[in-house]
Amino acid sequence: MKRTDVxxxxxxxxxxxRSLTRDESQAEDLVQDTLVRAYERQGSFRAGGNLRGWLLSILHNSFIDHRRRHLAEFRRLEQSPAAETAAPPEQESRVRLQQVHAAFMRLPDEQRASLHLVAIEGLSYQEAAAALGIPVGTLMSRLGRARAALRGFEAGAHLPQPSEAKRPSLRIVGGSDV
Structure with missing residues (x-):
């Protein structure tokens, strides 16, 4: 692994x-943590391997670890307003871009991460699934749900705030609901 590659x-x-954390300073801290972990574990990188995928995987795992350790802080930050809405827009396209960005940021974490890696970073399904540590089918399912949610947003449907997103409740089939 060469310094210039990194x-x-x-x-x-x-x-x-930035896509994962929704915060510029936290994103910089996350990248720094990723580079430190990569340096500490450079011996685990296979020669000729996909450096980009390896680093993105470390970054994703660092984010998950940090999120688990600081869940209370993460919830507090998630509920804080992301941007001031009082400023008038400069152009209609800028407003539209902000609306799409806000809709993207309201997607559940796993959908947003999957869509970011494939649509923005240009990773193949296999590379993105490897970076997230999930099967390709799970990645495709998350992408489908994320894209459907954004299409719903385009059609005028309400996307829930991240704090509103809940998993559907399960019910017993073929038995009693007691």
Whole structure:
């Protein structure tokens, strides 16, 4: 692993970190943690392997670890307003871009991460699934749900805030609901 290889991947790492954290300073901290972990574990990188996928995988795992450790803080940050809406828009396209960005950020974490890796970073389904540590079929399912949610947004449907997103409740089939 050469230093120049990693330097060329800093921008994709930053983009993905911003997509996961929804915060610029947390994203920079996440990229820094990723680079430290990669340096500490450089012996586990296979020669000739996919450096970009390996680093994105480390970044994703670092995010999950951080999220588990700081769940209370994460909830507090998630409920804080993301942007001031009082400023008048400069152009109609800028407003539209902000609306799409807000809809993207309201997607559940796993859908947003999957869509970011495939649509923004340009990873193949196999590479994105490997980076997230999930099967390709699960990735495709998450992509389908994310795209459907964004199409619903285009049609005027309400996307829930991240704090509103809940898993559907399960019920027993063929038995009593007691």
């Amino acid at each position: 330097v060329g991947l800093l921008e994709p790492l930053r983009r993905y970190a």
